[in-house]
Amino acid sequence: DAGVTQSPTHLIKTRGQQVTLRCSPKSGHDTVSWYQQALGQGPQFIFQYYEEEERQRGNFPDRFSGHQFPNYSSELNVNALLLGDSALYLCASSAGSGNQPQHFGDGTRLSIL
């Protein structure tokens, strides 16, 4: 049973560029959340997708956008990259709403030069 998978594992971009990160949820999960984790800090919630719609959003600018596909996989897009966007981007999946634990992938390490 495959867990949450993310691609790519590492990515290097320059300021002003755009990036797309991808996530496949754990089998049986239909809800995907994205987090940004800066070095030495806890993950910060970006947004959550359920039934192909953004259901919740954290305190992130509109440069951060996402999408969920009918097969529940998801993409995170970041436009006009800033140096401060360098971080580990984590995807987590869960089964529906309610008090269910989220399962995380190992993340995409994004470096902005």
Add this chain to the structure above:
Amino acid sequence: GESVGLHLPTLSVQEGDNSIINCAYSNSASDYFIWYKQESGKGPQFIIDIRSNMDKRQGQRVTVLLNKTVKHLSLQIAATQPGDSAVYFCAEKTSYDKVIFGPGTSLSVIP
């Protein structure tokens, strides 16, 4: 605002001893709490959770205690092993699946 914090950024324990990692949360409306373990280069791994209608929950070698009066959460690890060395995060769920993480406690196990 919403926040979850941890009392100690680092904790060192002797192998075989019990570990206690503490966490304070600020949102009284939070109804679900989770402990995660994160090893270097990996994503957070679910350890144990507890709902707000419970005070204590036990797993394999781990126990989570919830004190809603003082908004305090703790994780107890029995007979700590070298493989337990990692960063531990407490997290609270406030609505839907929006999960707020604390800054983490780095646990080091001394052989």
